[in-house]
Amino acid sequence: MLFNVNHNVFLTSRSLAAGLLSLCLGLWPIVVPGQTKNPVPEEKASPLCKAEDFRTMAYSINDVQVREKRALEWLSRYGKECAFKEIELIRANLAVWLGTADTDKVHQTAKELYLAKKPAASTLEVSKNTSTAPVIAPSGSIDTTATKKVKKLANKVDEKTAVSKEYALRESEIAQCLPNEIANWNDGAKDTKMLSPSMVYVYEHQGAPAGVSEDAVFSVLQQAASAWDQCGGQNTVMLKRDFFDNKSIFKIAVQWNDDDKLGTIGLANITKKTLTLSPEAFLNLKKANASRHLMETLQMVVSHEVGHFQGLTAHSRRCVDVLSYYANDAGEKCFIRDNGVMPKNFEYRSLLPTACDIQRCRMANNN
Numbered sequence: 325m326l327f328n329v330n331h332n333v334f335l336t337s338r339s340l341a342a343g344l345l346s347l348c349l350g351l352w353p354i355v356v357p358g359q360t361k362n363p364v365p366e367e368k369a370s371p372l373c374k375a376e377d378f379r380t381m382a383y384s385i386n387d388v389q390v391r392e393k394r395a396l397e398w399l400s401r402y403g404k405e406c407a408f409k410e411i412e413l414i415r416a417n418l419a420v421w422l423g424t425a426d427t428d429k430v431h432q433t434a435k436e437l438y439l440a441k442k443p444a445a446s447t448l449e450v451s452k453n454t455s456t457a458p459v460i461a462p463s464g465s466i467d468t469t470a471t472k473k474v475k476k477l478a479n480k481v482d483e484k485t486a487v488s489k490e491y492a493l494r495e496s497e498i499a500q501c502l503p504n505e506i507a508n509w510n511d512g513a514k515d516t517k518m519l520s521p522s523m524v525y526v527y528e529h530q531g532a533p534a535g536v537s538e539d540a541v542f543s544v545l546q547q548a549a550s551a552w553d554q555c556g557g558q559n560t561v562m563l564k565r566d567f568f569d570n571k572s573i574f575k576i577a578v579q580w581n582d583d584d585k586l587g588t589i590g591l592a593n594i595t596k597k598t599l600t601l602s603p604e605a606f607l608n609l610k611k612a613n614a615s616r617h618l619m620e621t622l623q624m625v626v627s628h629e630v631g632h633f634q635g636l637t638a639h640s641r642r643c644v645d646v647l648s649y650y651a652n653d654a655g656e657k658c659f660i661r662d663n664g665v666m667p668k669n670f671e672y673r674s675l676l677p678t679a680c681d682i683q684r685c686r687m688a689n690n691n
C-alpha cells in the first residue's frame with residue numbers, strides 16, 4: 325500500500341513529485357491483495373528501520389488519521405529491528421514529525437520500543453532494569469524541538485473590551501464564514517494550490533531583535549503552522565540546527581534580516597521559499613508603541629505569511645481575516661460583517677487564520 329498522497333493535487337514541481345514518489349515506492353514494498361500477511365521481505369526488515377525513513381513517511385502523509393495509522397504500522401513492522409539510536413531519534417522527534425498525529429498511542433508505542441532498546445552501562449545489550457540504566461545523551465540537540473510546547477496566545481484585551489459588542493462580532497467572524505463573505509482586494513494572482521502538501525519551516529534565530537527569544541518565535545511559528553493545517557496540508561516547524569536536510573523535504577527558510585529593506589515586518593518570497601522577518605521594522609514598532617503586544621503582532625504577521633505559502637496570493641477584503649489589510653491607497657476600506665465599524669481600541673485582524681481564510685484555502689486546494 326502506498327501513501328495517501330495525491331501528488332497531482334498538491335505538488336507543483338514535477339521533479340519533487342517524482343522524487344517523493346520514488347521514495348515512497350522504495351520505502352514500502354508493493355503489496356498485492358492477498359499477500360498482506362507478510363508484506364516485508366525478511367532480508368530487508370532490519371536495514372529498513374531508519375529514523376529518516378520514518379520521518380519521510382510522516383512528512384509525506386497529509387491526512388492526520390492516515391498518518392497516525394501508518395506511524396503505528398511502521399513501528400510495529402520495523403520497531404523491533406531498530407537500533408537504539410534510530411528509535412531514540414524517532415521518539416525524540418515524534419511531535420515534530422507527526423504533528424497532531426503524535427497521539428498517546430503512538431507516543432506509548434515508541435516509548436516501549438525505546439525502553440526495550442535502551443542500552444545498559446557498559447554494553448549495548450538491552451537493559452532489563454531501565455530505571456537504573458544510565459542516561460545516554462541524545463545525539464545532537466534533537467530533543468530540544470520535541471520538548472517545545474505549543475503555547476496558546478490569547479488576545480490580551482481588557483475586561484471591558486472582552487465583553488464589548490465589537491469584540492463579540494470579531495470572535496464570531498473569526499469562527500464562522502458566511503456565504504459570500506469570501507472576497508479579496510484583487511491585488512494578487514488567483515489562488516493556487518499550496519506549494520507542497522507537506523512543508524517544513526526551518527527557523528534560524530540568528531539576527532532576531534533583542535528581547536525576542538527563540539522559544540517564543542518557534543511557538544509563534546508552530547501556532548501558525550498547525551492552524552493552517554486545517555486547510556489540508558501539513559506544515560511543520562524545525563529549528564535550523566536540528567534539521568538534517570533531505571532533498572525530498574519541501575523547505576521554507578524562516579530568517580531575520582533587513583537585506584531586502586522590507587519596510588514591513590514580514591515577507592513571504594514564494595520563489596525563493598523564504599519567510600523573512602525584519603528586525604528593524606519590529607524594533608520600530610516597539611519604539612512607536614511600547615505598550616503594544618509585540619508577540620501578538622508577530623503571530624499575526626507569521627500567520628499571514630504562512631497563508632501566502634498555502635497558495636493564497638491576493639489579500640482578503642474581510643478585515644478580520646489574517647490575510648487582510650485594512651485600507652488601500654485609494655482610501656477604500658476592508659469589510660466588517662453587518663456594516664460593523666473598525667474599533668479603535670483593539671486590533672481587529674485575527675492572530676490565526678479565520679474560518680474564511682481556511683475555507684478559501686480549501687477551495688483553492690480542492691480539499
Ligand SMILES: [Zn+2]
Pocket residue numbers: 628632639
Ligand atoms: Zn501579504
